[in-house]
Amino acid sequence: MPAKMYPILIFSLVTLSxxxxxxxxxxxxxxxxxxxxxxxxxxxxxxxxxxxxxQNFTSFPLILWLQGGPGASGCGYGNFEEIGPLDADLKPRRTTWLQAASVLFVDNPVGTGYSYVNDTLAYATDICTVTSDMMVLLKEFFASKTEFQKIPFYIFSESYGGKMAAAIALELYKAVEAGTIKCNFSGVALGDSWISPIDSVIAWGPYLYTTSLLDDKGLKEVTTAAKKILDAMNKKEFKLATLLWSKAEDIIENNTNGVNFYNILTQESETASRSLTSTLSETLPFIKLFQRHVQYQNKDKLSDLMNGPIRKKLKIIPDHVKWGGQSENVFMNMAGDFMKHVIDTVDELLEANVNVTVYNGQLDLIVPTMGQEAWIRKLKWPKLKKFSAQRWQPLYACPESTQTAAFHKSYDNLDFFWILKAGHMVPADQGDMALKMLRIVTHQRH
Known part of the structure; x- marks a missing residue:
């Protein structure tokens, strides 16, 4: 069944309060x-x-943006809070990625954002289902939008979106090789990505301790919690590991006076879990995780925008679909998949000579850079030693700047960007540097 396409040039009138x-x-x-x-x-x-x-759009690459969660909306959060042409106040974004690329936002897995299911059994429960669904969409997209078939196509991602992006990239590579999808697939970028959850968890304690957000006692408590998660992982008890992950985050909140998991220098915690009492059932950790890592992205302001003016603009959202209304179910159904790693998938991408970029914000706690470096050291890629031997190079957000904005290391088809003064949402925190990184990854003059 062909996708419906609705081109538009001008936004409709909007009523302010x-x-x-x-x-x-x-x-x-x-x-x-x-x-x-x-x-x-x-x-x-x-x-x-x-x-x-x-320049015409054909001079620029096409970017697929995948949000995290799972259950967070790229069409909403990634678009209006990070890289789209307008912010949540419908004002032009100075650092929009449209300056350097066409951008395709997709609400995935099904049930996220404006995407929906008509049967509770249709929610994705693992990466395999997420990937197969995306292959259907991409096949239809490139068949319908033939003007993009020869344009370099990259997948950029954030958080859990990176875990999905790695698997999707591998399947897309295979599909292009087999000729079942016509596109010029050129690489994947994994931003603050949940590639190896246990490596992130193990890094929590040391990272917080070295940034003076834990004392000796707190470090011991967080380390003990991380070891319990590791033990569950070694026993392949993935759902238990997810529950223990939630409890570890509780321990961190208690010891740090509510550190923001997405930017340790942002004092106001964006979690909603503190309103929940500890006397509720053992299923609460999943609800807490949803509130910490998905619900906060459906802020009232953004939700009002997506369910109001944007819904009216799009004109095709079914009456029974509320933006973000199914996101809790999306998150809960993926609970058994949270703690599984996809390091082997990244290895396969590198072996297939697919360009892989890893980027991470310096101030991110939930996926600390230390954890990203740890799983990269586990790669079996034959060229890893040569990559590691490279000296990183400083980057500046613009030619006039004298302040280091990032570091970059590259060898063959693997790149790593250390983005300074950024948290989990790199484009939101450091828009200029994120835009420059985009241009470097897509081989544009910058």
Whole structure:
């Protein structure tokens, strides 16, 4: 069944709480639609064409952006809070990625954002289902939008989206090789990604301790909690490991006076779990995890925007679908998959000569850079020693800047970016550097 496409150039009038009407700036060329990926599940996508006055969109790559969670909406959060043309106030974003690429946002897994299921049994429960659904969407997309078949295509991701991106990238590579999907697949970028959960968890204690957010007693408690998770992982008790993961986060919150898991220098905690009492059932850890890692991205302001003006603009969202309304079910159904690693998938990508980029924010706790470095050391890639032997190079956000904004190391088809002064959401925290990184990864002059 072909995807429906709805091009639009100008945003409709928006009513503000003050009662005044404003007309936001002219938007770039767009298209959006649904793809039925299974008989009882439909996935929503939203495409923005590159918007550069000097060049046509065909001069720029196409980026697929995958949000985390699982259950967080790329069409909402990634678009309006990170890299899209407008922010959540519908004001132009100075560092939008549309300056250097066309961007395809997809709400995945099914049930995320505007995507939906008609049967509770249709939610994805593992990476395999997530990947197969995305292959259906990408096959339909490139068949419908033939102008993108020869343009370099990259997958960029964030958080749990990186775990999904690695698996999707491998399947896409195979599909392109087999000729079942026509596109110019050029690489995958894994941002603050949940590639190896246990390596992130083990790094929590040392990272917090070295940044003076844990004392000796706190370090011991967090380390003990991490060892319990590791033990469950070694026994392949993945759901138990997820429950223990939630409890470890409770221990961190208690010892750090509520550190923000997404940026340790941001004092106001964005978690909602503190309102929950400890007397509730043992299923609570899953609810807490959802609130910590998905629900906060569905902030009231963004939710009002997506379920109000944006819904009216798109015109195709079914009446029974509320943006983000199924996200808790998306998260809960993936609970058994949370703690599984995909290091071997990254190895396969490197062996297949797919370009792999890893980038991470210096201030990220949930996926600390120490943890990313740890799983990279576990790669079986034959060229890893040569990659490790490279000296990293400092990067500056712009030619005029004298302040180091990042470090970069590269060898053959593996790149690593250490993004300074950024938390989990790198483009939101360091927009200029994120845009420069995009240009480096996609081989544009910068």
């Amino acid at each position: 003050s009662g005044y009407f404003i007309k936001p700036p002219k938007e770039p060329r767009q298209a959006w639609g649904y793809v039925p990926v299974r008989s009882n599940a439909s996935m929503f996508w939203w495409l923005y064409y590159a918007d550069n006055p000097a």
